[in-house]
Amino acid sequence: MATTTMSHQAIGSIVSHRPFKASQFLKEPLNVPMKSKRFKIEATASQISVVDNTFLSPSKNRPQESKKNSNEAALILIRHGESLWNEKNLFTGCVDVPLTQKGVGEAIEAGKKISNIPVDLIFTSSLIRAQMTAMLAMTQHRRKKVPIILHNESVKAKTWSHVFSEETRKQSIPVIAAWQLNERMYGELQGLNKKETAERYGTQQVHEWRRSYEIPPPKGESLEMCAERAVAYFEDNIKPELASGNNVMIAAHGNSLRSIIMYLDDLTSQEVTTLDLSTGVPLLYIFKEGKFMKRGSPVGPTEAGVYAYTKRLAQYREKLDAASQATLD
Numbered sequence: 001m002a003t004t005t006m007s008h009q010a011i012g013s014i015v016s017h018r019p020f021k022a023s024q025f026l027k028e029p030l031n032v033p034m035k036s037k038r039f040k041i042e043a044t045a046s047q048i049s050v051v052d053n054t055f056l057s058p059s060k061n062r063p064q065e066s067k068k069n070s071n072e073a074a075l076i077l078i079r080h081g082e083s084l085w086n087e088k089n090l091f092t093g094c095v096d097v098p099l100t101q102k103g104v105g106e107a108i109e110a111g112k113k114i115s116n117i118p119v120d121l122i123f124t125s126s127l128i129r130a131q132m133t134a135m136l137a138m139t140q141h142r143r144k145k146v147p148i149i150l151h152n153e154s155v156k157a158k159t160w161s162h163v164f165s166e167e168t169r170k171q172s173i174p175v176i177a178a179w180q181l182n183e184r185m186y187g188e189l190q191g192l193n194k195k196e197t198a199e200r201y202g203t204q205q206v207h208e209w210r211r212s213y214e215i216p217p218p219k220g221e222s223l224e225m226c227a228e229r230a231v232a233y234f235e236d237n238i239k240p241e242l243a244s245g246n247n248v249m250i251a252a253h254g255n256s257l258r259s260i261i262m263y264l265d266d267l268t269s270q271e272v273t274t275l276d277l278s279t280g281v282p283l284l285y286i287f288k289e290g291k292f293m294k295r296g297s298p299v300g301p302t303e304a305g306v307y308a309y310t311k312r313l314a315q316y317r318e319k320l321d322a323a324s325q326a327t328l329d
């Protein structure tokens with residue numbers, strides 16, 4: 001097996017890191033002249049991203065109950081539930097396989113754990129296992145907003161999926177799918193059985209391919225290369241939303257999330273080798289005054305500790321409880 005690596009720059013050049021400003025979704029009237037020069041199309045054969053300059057202004061005035069005069073926001077990270085290739089113990093990487101029945105259950109359980117935490121925006125990878133996880137998790141949310149995948153891959157896709165009711169937009173959560181959050185590209189390991197690969201190349205070699213920071217699997221991405229695109233995307237597209245007070249959920253993958261957690265927790269390349277994420281377990285961070293505070297995994301919708309994290313989350317929970325009570329009365 002050859003051990004040359006794929007150029008990361010080649011991956012990074014496919015689409016810019018800043019395709020559009022997602023949080024405008026809930027407040028923008030339709031203003032999409034089909035032939036306007038305001039659209040800059042950045043395209044290659046497989047990926048197209050449309051930069052609509054009218055949608056690039058900062059996200060303000062979004063009328064949402066969880067958005068509040070505070071420089072604080074919640075960030076939820078979820079690794080997708082078990083996939084069919086997790087079940088078969090195959091290297092998956094960028095191969096787009098769905099969840100197993102167990103994975104569906106894990107996504108639903110994850111949703112219950114975050115059902116009282118406000119979510120204004122969802123980011124997922126472009127892979128179905130992450131998207132299924134996000135959607136299934138949101139079926140459990142008490143607020144019952146509808147997650148809607150934004151289709152900005154072409155002007156027509158964007159125009160044809162426009163929502164014309166402001167009230168309906170307010171009851172929706174934009175979902176942004178970004179390839180930069182995809183699982184690391186596992187190169188020539190994709191589709192191989194992990195146990196058989198360890199028997200063939202040695203446990204130590206396979207462990208280095210799977211968990212080291214710098215060492216790429218044959219013709220694949222190292223964690224460092226994966227971090228380069230995932231963390232750049234996080235900094236360019238997700239952090240500004242948190243800084244604007246929007247609560248964000250990211251549904252992604254073992255390694256794209258490891259690289260983001262390395263950034264959030266300031267882990268060294270040595271420390272990240274022991275970081276392993278379970279499928280379907282949500283992790284909560286609070287972003288406050290430019291810093292990320294790790295709050296672990298919310299263990300259940302009734303767990304008092306979750307709501308003690310911040311005043312704002314506690315108030316949100318109180319509102320949900322009051323609304324449920326009003327419905328019962």
Ligand SMILES: O=C(O)[C@@H](CO)OP(=O)(O)O
Nearest residue numbers: 090091092093183210254
């Ligand atoms: O196969 C993969 O894509 C990943 C995640 O399932 O595997 P690993 O845990 O080896 O990084």
